[in-house]
Amino acid sequence: MSTPEPSNTAAPAAPASSSESSSELRVIEDATCTFCGCVCDDMVLTVEGNRITKAKNACVLGKAWFFNHHIEDRPEALIDGEPAGYDAAMDRAAEILLSAKFPLTYGLSDTTSEAQRVAVAITDWIGGIIDTTTSVCHGPSGIAFQGVGEVTCSLGEVKNRADYVIFWGGNPAESHPRHFTKYSLMPKGEFVPRGRKDRTAVLIDVRKTKSAKAVDHFLQVKPRRDFELAWALRALARGLELDESIEETTGIKLEKLHEIMDGMKRAKFGVILFGMGVTMTRGKHLNSEAILALARDMNQHTRWNAKPMRGHGNVTGADNVVTWSTGFPFGVHLGSGFPRFNPGEFTASDVLARGEADAALIIASDPMSNFSQPARDHLASIPSVVLDPKLSDTARTAAVAFTVSTYGINTGGTVYRMDDIPIPLRPAFESPFKSDLEILRGIESRIRQIQLADVSLDKSDETSADVA
Amino acid sequence: MPESFILIPGRTSRQGTTLSEGKSTAGYIEEISTLQMAAEDMQRLELEDGDLVRVYNDVGEITVPCKAARGDELPPGLLFISYGDQSSRLMGGDTHGSGMPDSKGLDVFLEPATAPATAPTAAPTAAPTAAPTAPTSSESPE
Numbered sequence: 001m002s003t004p005e006p007s008n009t010a011a012p013a014a015p016a017s018s019s020e021s022s023s024e025l026r027v028i029e030d031a032t033c034t035f036c037g038c039v040c041d042d043m044v045l046t047v048e049g050n051r052i053t054k055a056k057n058a059c060v061l062g063k064a065w066f067f068n069h070h071i072e073d074r075p076e077a078l079i080d081g082e083p084a085g086y087d088a089a090m091d092r093a094a095e096i097l098l099s100a101k102f103p104l105t106y107g108l109s110d111t112t113s114e115a116q117r118v119a120v121a122i123t124d125w126i127g128g129i130i131d132t133t134t135s136v137c138h139g140p141s142g143i144a145f146q147g148v149g150e151v152t153c154s155l156g157e158v159k160n161r162a163d164y165v166i167f168w169g170g171n172p173a174e175s176h177p178r179h180f181t182k183y184s185l186m187p188k189g190e191f192v193p194r195g196r197k198d199r200t201a202v203l204i205d206v207r208k209t210k211s212a213k214a215v216d217h218f219l220q221v222k223p224r225r226d227f228e229l230a231w232a233l234r235a236l237a238r239g240l241e242l243d244e245s246i247e248e249t250t251g252i253k254l255e256k257l258h259e260i261m262d263g264m265k266r267a268k269f270g271v272i273l274f275g276m277g278v279t280m281t282r283g284k285h286l287n288s289e290a291i292l293a294l295a296r297d298m299n300q301h302t303r304w305n306a307k308p309m310r311g312h313g314n315v316t317g318a319d320n321v322v323t324w325s326t327g328f329p330f331g332v333h334l335g336s337g338f339p340r341f342n343p344g345e346f347t348a349s350d351v352l353a354r355g356e357a358d359a360a361l362i363i364a365s366d367p368m369s370n371f372s373q374p375a376r377d378h379l380a381s382i383p384s385v386v387l388d389p390k391l392s393d394t395a396r397t398a399a400v401a402f403t404v405s406t407y408g409i410n411t412g413g414t415v416y417r418m419d420d421i422p423i424p425l426r427p428a429f430e431s432p433f434k435s436d437l438e439i440l441r442g443i444e445s446r447i448r449q450i451q452l453a454d455v456s457l458d459k460s461d462e463t464s465a466d467v468a
Numbered sequence: 469m470p471e472s473f474i475l476i477p478g479r480t481s482r483q484g485t486t487l488s489e490g491k492s493t494a495g496y497i498e499e500i501s502t503l504q505m506a507a508e509d510m511q512r513l514e515l516e517d518g519d520l521v522r523v524y525n526d527v528g529e530i531t532v533p534c535k536a537a538r539g540d541e542l543p544p545g546l547l548f549i550s551y552g553d554q555s556s557r558l559m560g561g562d563t564h565g566s567g568m569p570d571s572k573g574l575d576v577f578l579e580p581a582t583a584p585a586t587a588p589t590a591a592p593t594a595a596p597t598a599a600p601t602a603p604t605s606s607e608s609p610e
Contacts, residue, residue: 035484035488036484060481060484060485061481061484061485061488063485064484064485064486064487064488064489065488067488068488068489068490069488131567135567135568136568136569136571139566140566140567143566171478171479174479174480174481174484175484177481206476206546206573207478207541207542207543207546207548208539208540208541208542209541220543223474223476223546223573224474224573276478276571276572277476277478279568280568280570280571281570281572281573282573284564284566284568285566330567331567343563343565343566343567343568344563344564344565344566344567345565347563347566347567347568348567349561349563349567349568349569350561350563350567353561353562354561366491369491369552369556370551370552370553370556371556372527372556372559372561372569373527373528373556373557373559373561374561375561376556390490390491392491393491393553
């Protein structure tokens with residue numbers, strides 16, 4: 001639990017001051033891209049005024065991220081759609097959240113861990129639910145970790161050691177474009193000195209995506225048969241006989257499965273990198289469990305690991321912060337005075353679709369454009385407080401919508417890479433808009449002032465009664 | 469006559485780049501509102517790139533233009549669409565106790581259409597519930 005203000009977190013790196021940023025050309029070295037979970041921290045940004053004009057080392061997604069987050073001509077905040085100042089908006093936000101009986105805090109994948117920490121604190125003060133975009137990303141893998149554990153490693157170990165890499169239910173060529181070249185396929189590492197030549201790569205997917213061109217073996221699994229395929233490989237890992245009918249079940253010939261398993265057993269260091277094709281498909285956490293169990297079983301033969309391919313910039317940070325704050329990674333109810341974790345009961349999709357939440361604090365997320373229709377309908381019907389650099393569909397329907405600066409471009413702080421490695425941000429230029437952290441601290445401060453004033457009033461009432 | 473398919477919503481490079489440009493940009497809206505199909509399926513249904521198709525299940529429906537997937541990226545019977553407002557209209561609210569709605573591998577029906585039932589914009593509007601008719605293959609939607 002954090003104190004209202006000031007926070008005891010380290011001060012985030014300050015962006016270049018506006019006085020420097022008129023039209024002077026500046027170069028920011030070792031900047032960090034926060035678009036996807038790779039969190040590449042070797043960006044070289046050229047900044048002209050309040051605009052990034054070059055992003056050396058950035059992939060196509062990173063370039064689009066850097067080139068399209070400039071300062072927009074928008075009000076600091078909107079209250080019921082009308083322009084407002086930050087102070088009035090923070091007052092109204094605190095009022096909404098304190099009035100709610102079952103408030104939901106959601107989002108958090110595209111903000112700093114410093115801001116995530118304050119969002120957890122606010123949720124605790126108001127007795128709400130804290131959930132993050134993890135629940136509709138690798139939440140099922142989070143459930144699976146609790147079921148079977150996770151044999152894990154860092155991407156640095158993958159780069160330096162992995163000689164057998166399986167991509168399962170993901171398309172890194174399009175979703176994490178630098179993963180192949182920076183970590184998993186191409187780089188020369190300490191124990192894989194020839195880079196790609198020292199690695200065997202496999203792709204398992206229902207679609208023959210662009211990633212298929214980068215691998216040695218493409219296994220086109222039938223839709224919704226990932227669990228069966230993982231279970232078949234587990235059987236082969238244990239030396240059990242499989243029937244030829246496995247081809248009918250999974251779409252993969254038994255002979256091919258034997259070939260893959262032989263390669264997996266011969267590997268010195270293997271890793272399964274699995275995506276949302278696994279977690280979003282029928283079976284969900286059971287699919288993740290099967291893959292994690294396969295990696296665990298393979299350690300009877302050689303060293304194997306399994307890692308989820310995480311999506312938005314700091315979704316892994318959200319897991320870390322919510323876990324070290326509450327003991328659970330997402331879908332946590334704090335209204336009983338202690339944390340309760342129950343996916344399905346305390347996850348955002350569910351509490352919205354069932355019409356349970358009566359107010360929402362949405363940070364750096366746009367559920368109005370990607371949640372189920374019943375969830376969207378309910379979210380539109382309750383008062384919400386939204387923090388977003390862009391005027392998203394969710395911000396458009398908010399009772400209070402804050403315009404905030406963009407993390408990593410205007411705001412410093414900490415972001416976790418997909419392998420749980422914390423990385424500092426080096427912002428490029430200043431924004432006239434406040435950061436998520438500043439807004440959340442302002443809301444938390446107001447909430448505490450009101451709550452503490454109520455406590456003081458209660459005490460004075462008790463004292464008066466005693467005297468009487 | 470509608471046919472049953474399995475729909476895979478997912479990420480693409482273009483969805484990622486246009487997302488940063490803005491969800492109201494023409495590029496983003498076009499990317500999340502275009503359905504990819506196997507060329508064999510399009511040929512059988514006498515569809516050409518840009519033709520409108522109606523895709524529906526027990527949750528909702530969308531009417532979007534279709535196009536042939538690159539090469540052999542999609543096997544027959546499978547559809548692909550970039551994540552976004554359109555794909556989410558076919559996603560149910562129930563997560564079966566997991567917190568995650570069924571978001572990939574969705575059973576849907578598809579038939580050629582003449583006019584959009586829902587405008588392909590990011591504006592959230594209620595999707596009409598369509599009662600599925602009998603599937604033409606042995607695999608029926610749940």
